[in-house]
Amino acid sequence: MKTIDLNCDMGESFGAWKMGADAEIMRFISSTNIACGFHAGDPATIRHTVALALEHGVAVGAHPSLPDLQGFGRRAMKITPQEMYDLVLYQAGAVEAFARAAGAKLHHVKCHGALYNMSTADEALSDAMARAVKDLGGDVILYALSNSRMLEVARKVGVRVAGEAFADRGYSDDGTLAPRGKPGGMIEQEDKAVAQAIGMIEGGYVTSLAGKRVPVAPDTLCLHGDQPDAVAFARALRKAFAGRGIAVGAP
């Protein structure tokens, strides 16, 4: 029996501003990446989101970001590997304290937005991030883009990793994500995205935009909680998984 993790970014409200449908989506997932206050989230939101996750038996992860509330952590910023290390350690430590206070442990770290892309593209940043996760102790898992160099770098550092793939994103021939703006970059039909997920989980491959069969064997699938139809898609995915005997669980 195959098992896959479903993860989703959460806790992205901030102060008086609400974002996401965390309470509805939490029912469908097995791990959650909680905003740490640098692109979204605040101490109260972290606490609420940890409690919601534990209520649903969902593994608690930290979702560190560049320090850019106004830009939601989406604007790339020139930082050094040392700054990457410090950013990840600070933010993951803060979320971990809330996990511990609630009787749980920090399960994983997944970088957000521009920090995710920057650490995927730059080996020195990958290394710094992996070392930060390792230094957290407690065998915390690093979620990183499937097929990326970061997985190897992290393994070399001695960190457990989980490769992440996307049901609703188009892939290039080399197994990396096609840009969102490209035709087919975002998969909007529910059945097609479900089929892509099944293909990756059962067959270990994805069909690229150019029609090539590319190996992608993820440990975790990312649900985009900020899409208007996120709940419906999550439900469809779980139904398809149930029908084929695919279990959902955190790594």
Place this chain on the structure above:
Amino acid sequence: MKTIDLNCDMGESFGAWKMGADAEIMRFISSTNIACGFHAGDPATIRHTVALALEHGVAVGAHPSLPDLQGFGRRAMKITPQEMYDLVLYQAGAVEAFARAAGAKLHHVKCHGALYNMSTADEALSDAMARAVKDLGGDVILYALSNSRMLEVARKVGVRVAGEAFADRGYSDDGTLAPRGKPGGMIEQEDKAVAQAIGMIEGGYVTSLAGKRVPVAPDTLCLHGDQPDAVAFARALRKAFAGRGIAVGAP
């Protein structure tokens, strides 16, 4: 043989701005309260300060604050007990991660500036702060004003506490601090401050500004690292302690 802790606020640089003489003063103290990024400090400064403390065998504490970089955490702000809890847990968790990454553990928490005063004056805030420290786990100690209600509140919550006193501040008849602005509120003569410290440690009392003998038996003395003569005073204090067989060590 008597033992007293000497603590000092540190890590109060921020980005390009430097503050304090941490490297010089670290040699004289047994525990340090590290700014967590809300009134001062940043992830890199926390890392440097933790490393400096470990080099000198100094116990690492977190020094959480109201979120007010521009006001250096000195402007009182109307917050709820729940906000107090969240602020302390978030900031202490962040510093703890750096302690753990450096192979140490978080030893204590001491609130900064307005947060210190607010939590001393308001029982609901005391209780919230004590619960945050307790929920950090690991038997972290709460540093709180000697003779304040907060000590009892914290004990009721089940937190280890250390009562803090000041060698260079004048005291009122009820054992609380006289306002800084009042004549005698700040003790500027080194020998007088040293004598006050010795009196509190050996005799368990202080002479109030009105001349009354008031019981003050601290576990820890606070050194003000931002005073121009901080290093000289620290040296004088250690010399006086050495001469009288008073040991210096973290609780």
Place this chain on the structure above:
Amino acid sequence: MKTIDLNCDMGESFGAWKMGADAEIMRFISSTNIACGFHAGDPATIRHTVALALEHGVAVGAHPSLPDLQGFGRRAMKITPQEMYDLVLYQAGAVEAFARAAGAKLHHVKCHGALYNMSTADEALSDAMARAVKDLGGDVILYALSNSRMLEVARKVGVRVAGEAFADRGYSDDGTLAPRGKPGGMIEQEDKAVAQAIGMIEGGYVTSLAGKRVPVAPDTLCLHGDQPDAVAFARALRKAFAGRGIAVGAP
């Protein structure tokens, strides 16, 4: 023919987070108070909101706040009169630049949340705020609570003022607002709120919660744009005004 101003707080989105129904409500009002980035708003949102106001012929005001994004400027903070002056001048200057760039001028300043309450309750803060508005030049108007001491203070400073009242808030016998939490503190029935508005505009009085007839003769009425029924209430108010020949226009 009577004329009354209808003002509404706007531009309270921040980065990726949306708040308020500015586009719908702008059609009903004659002046808008634009968040300046300290409790809400950001440079892009200020620009959009100024453009929207000018499209509808609505007077552009600045809505400065305490520096507290996470608390939405609602948490009182101990600041000096000089800090009040600096906060207001900085934020109003920033919004004014956007008004000027769009070919308009800054019409008024109204403080937000805790800053509004603090400046109403403390004469030194009132004075500082009024001086900041005066020093902006250009005959900018200060919106302040009707019947408050701030109106006199501002007149003494030499600033034009507009007294603000609330259609949907209960009043005490002394003409000040009853606390929101008190029974009757918030008026939720549309017809009752409309009637209170008409009474203040035509008769110059309001009936207090205790049943007393209290003089309140506002220059401007505040619409709460964050209420779920804000648009419906705005429409009802305008309809009632039209039926009685009350004009709506900025002071």
Place this chain on the structure above:
Amino acid sequence: MKTIDLNCDMGESFGAWKMGADAEIMRFISSTNIACGFHAGDPATIRHTVALALEHGVAVGAHPSLPDLQGFGRRAMKITPQEMYDLVLYQAGAVEAFARAAGAKLHHVKCHGALYNMSTADEALSDAMARAVKDLGGDVILYALSNSRMLEVARKVGVRVAGEAFADRGYSDDGTLAPRGKPGGMIEQEDKAVAQAIGMIEGGYVTSLAGKRVPVAPDTLCLHGDQPDAVAFARALRKAFAGRGIAVGAP
């Protein structure tokens, strides 16, 4: 008689942290670029710096930055031209309000750190910045790197510009600045830097690191106020200017 402007970045203290020797250097310069609160500075510091400038008859400019207090605005960040426009307008508007309140007008705008470099290197960002300065109105001057494309772009937008050069930086053969890290990138001998300044002002040229005579005819020279010998260098420069009949004055 030749006239040159001497400008210096100032107001870079922040809250409790001090930076720079503004009071000493203000005596030697003719225009100052005041930090606006995004990389350094705060409303109180802006007010103090404006007052200090007016006391010395120094022209008041705004020194806008990327929003990065911790990184002192030195970390490049991927922003859109629209974000550039909004950042400059917001910050310059805030400083302008303090200038007006003090009875002066805003004289110029010069971008800080990474924003300066980004706007020099990217034509769309240059254009956005120039439009922001134009939309401020009041004929505010844009300070931009001498020989850069930004000067032309700004002229096309219809903004007055002043070309800036550096006495203490080495130049490349194309008239742009050599990297600081390169041998000769920073000129540390006072007499050599003074000679370079004189050469540029009187002869309209600089000798590149490779020994080539390159045309550089600045309107304004930048003094680095954060160098330890800034005051001594400013004095030497003024003395050399006096000896050769070169006047110092804002454009």
